[in-house]
Amino acid sequence: MNTKNDNSKFQYEALDEEIDFADILYDTSKLDSVQQLQLFKPQPSTLESVSETISRVERAIPILVPCPAKYNRPVVITTCHKCRYFSNQNANTAVVCSFQPGENERIVHPKNKLNELAGNEWMYFTKSVLRTSYPTEYGHNLRKKHGANKPPQLMKHIIEFFTKTGETVLDPFAGVGGTLLGASLCNRIATGIELNKEWIDIYHQVCEQENIPCQEMIHGDCLDVLGEMKASGQVYDFIATDPPYSIALPKTMCDGTYDTQNRKTDFESFSDSEDDLRNLESFEEYYQKMQEVFSLLFDVLKADKYLTMIIRDSYQKGRYIPASYELARRAEEVGFIFKGVKIWYQTGVRMRPYGYPAAYVPNIIHQNILILRKGDK
Known part of the structure; x- marks a missing residue:
C-alpha cells in the first residue's frame, strides 16, 4: 500500500x-x-x-x-x-527506522544495565510461570546420580536474565554443577562450593565428556568458604542455587525420573557429613542455619544484585510445609528484598493418588524460583 x-x-x-x-x-x-x-x-x-x-x-x-x-x-x-x-x-x-536486525542480533535498550536481553525476551522471563521440557543432555547420564541435579538449560535461562557476558556467578550448594554448566553455556564466570567430593568429581567428568571448560569448584563447607570469601573481599554479580533440605523435607527432583519424582529418593543426593544441612534434626535448626548462609551470601553479593533459589515445598505428616516462604522470610531478615516467585513446572512429572479416596493431598509437581535482591543491611 x-x-x-x-x-x-x-x-x-x-x-x-x-x-x-x-x-x-x-x-x-x-x-x-x-x-x-x-x-x-x-x-x-x-x-x-x-x-x-x-x-x-x-x-x-x-x-x-x-x-x-x-x-x-x-x-x-x-x-x-x-x-x-x-x-x-x-x-x-x-x-x-529501517534497520533490520540479523538472525542472531538483539536490540538491547541502552539503559539496560542488568542483562543483554531485548524487550520481548525480558518480558517473557518476567512471566510468573515457567514450563519446561528439557532434553536429558549435558552429561545427564552422569549427573543423574545426584537426585537433586538442576538442568543446565534452566540455569542458563536464569543466569542470562540477571547477568551480562563475562560477569560472575556463585552457587554455594553446587552439587554436580548444574549452575556452573549453565554459566558456561552463556559465557559467564562461575564458582561453585560443594561439600561432597563425589559430586565435584562428577562435574569434572561431565565437563570432560561434553568438552566444556571446567569452572572453579571449591570443596568444602559453604559456611567456611563463604566466610573466607567475605574476609578477602570477594564479591559476585549474581548468586543462583538450589539449597539442600532438612531430613524432614523431600528433596528437589529435577531430572525427570518418574519413579522418584515427588517423594524421598534412594539417590545419594547428600552426604553423611554432620556439616550437611540435610542432616539437621529439625526444621527450625535448618532454617536458622540457612539464615547464617544468607547473611554470608549478602556480604559476597554486589550492591543491588540478585539471589535466586530453587525451592520445593512439601507435604509432611498431614500438613503443607511452605519452605519457600520461610526461606524467603529468613533471607529478608538479613537484608535481602523479596522480589517475587517464578513457578517452575517441568513436564513429565508423574501424578500419584495421594489421599485417594479419603482426603485431599496435593501432588506438588512444581518448584519455586525465589528472586531476592540485595538491599541495605
Whole structure:
C-alpha cells in the first residue's frame, strides 16, 4: 500500500509485519490518529537527503523521516532511546527506522544495565510461570546420580536474565554443577562450593565428556568458604542455587525420573557429613542455619544484585510445609528484598493418588524460583 504526503515528495509503504508490543519501548502519541494507524517506512529510491528532510520540519509538521541509525521500530524524536541524532529537531517529527536486525542480533535498550536481553525476551522471563521440557543432555547420564541435579538449560535461562557476558556467578550448594554448566553455556564466570567430593568429581567428568571448560569448584563447607570469601573481599554479580533440605523435607527432583519424582529418593543426593544441612534434626535448626548462609551470601553479593533459589515445598505428616516462604522470610531478615516467585513446572512429572479416596493431598509437581535482591543491611 502506498500513500503520499502532500507536504513532501516522499512515498511510504505501509509496514506489513505485525509489531510485537513487547519490543516497542517508544511513545507514538505525538502522531495523529491517521499516522498511528499507518506506520510507514520510506522507499529509499524516493528519499531526499536527511538534511533536506529536516529542513522541511517547520513547514510540514509532523513529517516522517528516516532514522540515520537505521533501527527497526517507529519512534518519535523526543522518546527515541536509540540515538540522539534528532534531539534538537521538532518534537512532532516522526522517525521511521529501517534497520533490520540479523538472525542472531538483539536490540538491547541502552539503559539496560542488568542483562543483554531485548524487550520481548525480558518480558517473557518476567512471566510468573515457567514450563519446561528439557532434553536429558549435558552429561545427564552422569549427573543423574545426584537426585537433586538442576538442568543446565534452566540455569542458563536464569543466569542470562540477571547477568551480562563475562560477569560472575556463585552457587554455594553446587552439587554436580548444574549452575556452573549453565554459566558456561552463556559465557559467564562461575564458582561453585560443594561439600561432597563425589559430586565435584562428577562435574569434572561431565565437563570432560561434553568438552566444556571446567569452572572453579571449591570443596568444602559453604559456611567456611563463604566466610573466607567475605574476609578477602570477594564479591559476585549474581548468586543462583538450589539449597539442600532438612531430613524432614523431600528433596528437589529435577531430572525427570518418574519413579522418584515427588517423594524421598534412594539417590545419594547428600552426604553423611554432620556439616550437611540435610542432616539437621529439625526444621527450625535448618532454617536458622540457612539464615547464617544468607547473611554470608549478602556480604559476597554486589550492591543491588540478585539471589535466586530453587525451592520445593512439601507435604509432611498431614500438613503443607511452605519452605519457600520461610526461606524467603529468613533471607529478608538479613537484608535481602523479596522480589517475587517464578513457578517452575517441568513436564513429565508423574501424578500419584495421594489421599485417594479419603482426603485431599496435593501432588506438588512444581518448584519455586525465589528472586531476592540485595538491599541495605
